[in-house]
Amino acid sequence: MFPMGSSSWVGIALFFLAFTASCFATEVTYDARSLIINGERRVIFSGAVHYPRSTVQMWPDIIQKAKDGGLDAIESYVFWDRHEPVRREYDFSGNLDFIKFFQIIQEAGLYAILRIGPYVCAEWNFGGFPLWLHNMPGIELRTDNPIYKNEMQIFTTKIVNMAKEAKLFASQGGPIILAQIENEYGNIMTDYGEAGKTYIKWCAQMALAQNIGVPWIMCQQHDAPQPMINTCNGHYCDSFQPNNPKSPKMFTENWIGWFQKWGERVPHRSAEDSAFSVARFFQNGGILNNYYMYHGGTNFGRTAGGPYMTTSYEYDAPLDEYGNLNQPKWGHLKQLHAAIKLGEKIITNGTRTDKDFGNEVTLTTYTHTNGERFCFLSNTNDSKDANVDLQQDGNYFLPAWSVTILDGCNKEVFNTAKVNSQTSIMVKKSDDASNKLTWAWIPEKKKDTMHGKGNFKVNQLLEQKELTFDVSDYLWYMTSVDINDTSIWSNATLRVNTRGHTLRAYVNGRHVGYKFSQWGGNFTYEKYVSLKKGLNVITLLSATVGLPNYGAKFDKIKTGIAGGPVQLIGNNNETIDLSTNLWSYKIGLNGEKKRLYDPQPRIGVSWRTNSPYPIGRSLTWYKADFVAPSGNDPVVVDLLGLGKGEAWVNGQSIGRYWTSWITATNGCSDTCDYRGKYVPAQKCNTNCGNPSQRWYHVPRSFLKNDKNTLVLFEEIGGNPQNVSFQTVITGTICAQVQEGALLELSCQGGKTISQIQFSSFGNPTGNCGSFKKGTWEATDGQSVVEAACVGRNSCGFMVTKEAFGVAIGPMNVDERVARLAVQATC
Numbered sequence: 001m002f003p004m005g006s007s008s009w010v011g012i013a014l015f016f017l018a019f020t021a022s023c024f025a026t027e028v029t030y031d032a033r034s035l036i037i038n039g040e041r042r043v044i045f046s047g048a049v050h051y052p053r054s055t056v057q058m059w060p061d062i063i064q065k066a067k068d069g070g071l072d073a074i075e076s077y078v079f080w081d082r083h084e085p086v087r088r089e090y091d092f093s094g095n096l097d098f099i100k101f102f103q104i105i106q107e108a109g110l111y112a113i114l115r116i117g118p119y120v121c122a123e124w125n126f127g128g129f130p131l132w133l134h135n136m137p138g139i140e141l142r143t144d145n146p147i148y149k150n151e152m153q154i155f156t157t158k159i160v161n162m163a164k165e166a167k168l169f170a171s172q173g174g175p176i177i178l179a180q181i182e183n184e185y186g187n188i189m190t191d192y193g194e195a196g197k198t199y200i201k202w203c204a205q206m207a208l209a210q211n212i213g214v215p216w217i218m219c220q221q222h223d224a225p226q227p228m229i230n231t232c233n234g235h236y237c238d239s240f241q242p243n244n245p246k247s248p249k250m251f252t253e254n255w256i257g258w259f260q261k262w263g264e265r266v267p268h269r270s271a272e273d274s275a276f277s278v279a280r281f282f283q284n285g286g287i288l289n290n291y292y293m294y295h296g297g298t299n300f301g302r303t304a305g306g307p308y309m310t311t312s313y314e315y316d317a318p319l320d321e322y323g324n325l326n327q328p329k330w331g332h333l334k335q336l337h338a339a340i341k342l343g344e345k346i347i348t349n350g351t352r353t354d355k356d357f358g359n360e361v362t363l364t365t366y367t368h369t370n371g372e373r374f375c376f377l378s379n380t381n382d383s384k385d386a387n388v389d390l391q392q393d394g395n396y397f398l399p400a401w402s403v404t405i406l407d408g409c410n411k412e413v414f415n416t417a418k419v420n421s422q423t424s425i426m427v428k429k430s431d432d433a434s435n436k437l438t439w440a441w442i443p444e445k446k447k448d449t450m451h452g453k454g455n456f457k458v459n460q461l462l463e464q465k466e467l468t469f470d471v472s473d474y475l476w477y478m479t480s481v482d483i484n485d486t487s488i489w490s491n492a493t494l495r496v497n498t499r500g501h502t503l504r505a506y507v508n509g510r511h512v513g514y515k516f517s518q519w520g521g522n523f524t525y526e527k528y529v530s531l532k533k534g535l536n537v538i539t540l541l542s543a544t545v546g547l548p549n550y551g552a553k554f555d556k557i558k559t560g561i562a563g564g565p566v567q568l569i570g571n572n573n574e575t576i577d578l579s580t581n582l583w584s585y586k587i588g589l590n591g592e593k594k595r596l597y598d599p600q601p602r603i604g605v606s607w608r609t610n611s612p613y614p615i616g617r618s619l620t621w622y623k624a625d626f627v628a629p630s631g632n633d634p635v636v637v638d639l640l641g642l643g644k645g646e647a648w649v650n651g652q653s654i655g656r657y658w659t660s661w662i663t664a665t666n667g668c669s670d671t672c673d674y675r676g677k678y679v680p681a682q683k684c685n686t687n688c689g690n691p692s693q694r695w696y697h698v699p700r701s702f703l704k705n706d707k708n709t710l711v712l713f714e715e716i717g718g719n720p721q722n723v724s725f726q727t728v729i730t731g732t733i734c735a736q737v738q739e740g741a742l743l744e745l746s747c748q749g750g751k752t753i754s755q756i757q758f759s760s761f762g763n764p765t766g767n768c769g770s771f772k773k774g775t776w777e778a779t780d781g782q783s784v785v786e787a788a789c790v791g792r793n794s795c796g797f798m799v800t801k802e803a804f805g806v807a808i809g810p811m812n813v814d815e816r817v818a819r820l821a822v823q824a825t826c
């Protein structure tokens, strides 16, 4: 026997570890027909949930609800700017702990998709690029540039190594089955010329060298270098084909709704059209569908992209901003997932044939080698319903713009346009206890900037983010001009050409005016100013509202007064160009530097409490203590009355607000015709004539039981009098269920169904909130539902004539197809 040295023990331990890991390793391979996970062909439903857009406390619930909604996987980008805010100084704390996020996904028994990017777009500030990266000398982002590639590789490797250390890749027994490099580069590649082609090849090689043991994907990359799998993003991807016939067809971003910008209406995509897009994709050979977003969440702090992305990133996703079920979308898609899963084996193993029935009606049949069949019957006509005779397989009514899923090709298990899931109308409930707000206030100190005093001077109008590194939205530009002849200059025009986004001007300490760019681009600011003899100080405050995140070379889009020109125009059009004057600069606000948003008392800061707070005053800080609404329902703060600024609760930023920006009064509709291609902004919008965003999410974990503090920085002037805290609860729930389908009703947040306000089984009319009895109904229509549901958190039963007991009035009634309409309160 030989004594073993310590290195042998380490060797044995490593072997054992490797052995255990490989025992539990999940093998992910693929071919044209599907992903193959541990030898099994799979159809995958996945949903995007971006970890920094919620809180650690919210993650388990969101992930569980995704699982309950029939998802197999959760997908997230990685957010470089948040993880490496300063070069080589990393942050993975709190809701940036992506390892923990993926571990929770694994604990829930789900797979994961890791989209590293590290350019992410995502309506995220600067597409996820840290500002130090942009400001590195000689760098060119997203192209064949050695400085950029080096930084991208270092960050990608860091993320991969962290994931490897936590054994997160499927090859190590973890949940990650796919990883993505870059993001939609193919959309803008031509603008980068040959260097773009070289770059994307390098991306592929760099990613492959990471050796993660699971396939890599590239979305919207029509020429993806092999073995990168190219995938599709859009509202519809049924006609997409990967560039390699051996790659499976995957829909990495099924845009389930759309994002919103300040001043825009709230976009919605119907449950019917969402389901239609998914079903069409699987009908045409798709095998993985990832919803973008499944939970959109909140752009906390200054993470919103730009220009002008709102703080809410709700996206009309199946889970709303607060994590509640967005019904009927969540439920309808859940049923769709279950229906498609019935055909999983046949879709991924079988052969596909299409039969054209004319008038845009197509029957797709998947046939397994064992003879089993699974069918999709689609009607892509956007206005004409169809009746399709499949002979021995039955007769089907097929609404316009819908897909019917036929199990065994002869049993309708789902139609994308027939929504049986409940509708939930969420309402905001005022919380009296938390709403007696007493305001303290303090003006933003401007003594220095009104006198032209900054931190540094240069004879040039500088680009904003290159100077600020985006540590603040605000940059002061100051200069002075010596005036001799007041007959020319006492009534002059100040003209400022800025690249955006907002501008405020002062002359000799007096406010001149304010303007913002309507679309977030260049604009010219012109105001009459009165100049005095001698030195005049011109002070300009420029603010950005989210840095661009999309488009070729978006990183080069200038912000601030970059280059100007800034001019004074006097009598007889005499002009002084101030662009090359000596400009003094100051980054950020004094209040930001003093951390006025922090509830801890600050030396030298005295909030005013004994004078009435000002209304409509620009550059003003407001502060109020409040008691958190009791219970567990999500909390929002209603900022109606405020202008534009940022809000903090207990020192944590809940995001920018811009309550005073009212959306157009036209272009909204109470009803939404799901038929025809969904184009955001063109249909299904709501919220016309209201603030584009009025309520702001205050996550429960930001709140304390006793005293909480809300701080507002008001940039343009507002009135905090009506600011109040509210909770988001389910108001009314409704369901319309066809005979033969399942009624399912449930309340959220542990509440129970208290009352059935309306219930009729027959031919009721109207919609949720306006149901009416039809010409006939079952006499037990109300009592059956009451008995099954009242007092319960959720209830459900098959809607059949038997369930409602008696025959219904006139003769032959059993041949009529009945429908149940229910309206209840939680």
Ligand code: GAL
Pocket: 120, 121, 122, 123, 183, 184, 233, 253, 259
């Ligand atoms: C895609 C992009 C996503 C997101 C989406 C729109 O182009 O990959 O990150 O920005 O558009 O919501």
